[in-house]
Amino acid sequence: MLKNRIIPCLDVKNGRVVKGINFVDLKDAGDPVEQAKIYSDGGADEICFLDITASNENRETIYDVVDKTSKKCFVPLTVGGGVRSVEDINKLLNCGADKVSINTAAVQNSKVVEDSSRKFGSQCIVVAIDAKRNEDGWEIFTHGGRNSTGINALEFASKMEKCGAGELLVTSMDKDGTQSGYDIELMKKVSSMVNIPVIASGGVGTLDHLVDGIKSGASAVLAASIFHYGNYSINEAKQYLASKDIPVRI
């Protein structure tokens, strides 16, 4: 039986790990390579690096981080943040990323998703959707949540599946950093609409939130703070999910 994945996410800025509340107020807390190794040794099913301010700043440091991590961690490594072009994706893959997540570029030019999934395979193309509630449902935001687009999140999710995305990483902007749980309704809607795996993201504060995320239909749950600040280990999270009859790899 296919297991539900637990994916710790490390937000990286200038080669260092940070995690903010609602995408601001960054704290510096560690070396990403060491952190990733701790997670993979602890049973993480996948590691995610998000280069959070990459859209605006020099992002060469991330290549070095990815290169070093991929020589130490032998579980899948997903890298996102500031990915603009097929060439950026190529470079990250060559450094040792297994999947690349695309956010702003996928919104601005869906051809990047089409071209890259054709060139490298859908398996390594993750489209990251940052969604915020509005009166009609959910709207997607770009540039790390700074820019509104007026685009409906569910329609966009469906479009990305058609363009060749292998997975969708769905983050609720309303929930991110609040530790009050995923936006379950959003996860349910997206998961039931597309036939590619959905990774739920944004808002985890307790282990029950992870359970709720999987029950919403997501194939994987992503969390940052609860693992990063040592509230729970990956293994504790997995044991808890297993106790709730959710299939995980232990």
Next chain:
Amino acid sequence: MNVTIIDYNSGNISSVINSFKEVAKDKVNIEVTSDLIKIKTADKVVLPGQGSFKSCVDALNNIEGLVDTLNGFTINNKKPLLGICVGLQMFADIGYEETETKGLGWVSGKVSKIDNQNRNYKLPHIGWNQINIVKDSKIFKGIENKSHMYFVHSYEFIPEDKSVISATTDYSSNIVCSVEKENIFGTQFHPEKSDKIGLQIIQNFLNL
């Protein structure tokens, strides 16, 4: 010992390279190349593959003499070869991804899209799934039945001769995830991304 990882523009092979280098340490020389002479003289060959069946077969054919060299290595000289993911799928006679494409024909069978049972199963099949070991394979030495391996694929290899199957995994159906036919080994899952247990499979292959 020289082990050659075939570099034929088949997508991202850095994880395969990293994992083999990690296991090989200084004891085994790992070469990453499409140089035909080096492939011919290698002791073992690893054939990775990412992307579509068609794109991988096309990429192999784009390097003049590569398919003949691989045929000589595995079929005539009977030296060990490990195919990973689409590398395994290309053992088949034919694949149906994008368009009907001829495979290497080393292990009779076809590669078809996984049946998603009326959208009840998400595709790609991504994540950790347990393997059912159905045959004693040399690359499974020290690997327990029901071990978790990392998968990411939408197509499956269906061999004609079921005796080549060394492991399956349960998803929408019983999916073939490892084959062994004499000197030819293949895994649908990614040992290079399957943590310590995956590295053990790589070690077993290097130990052959």
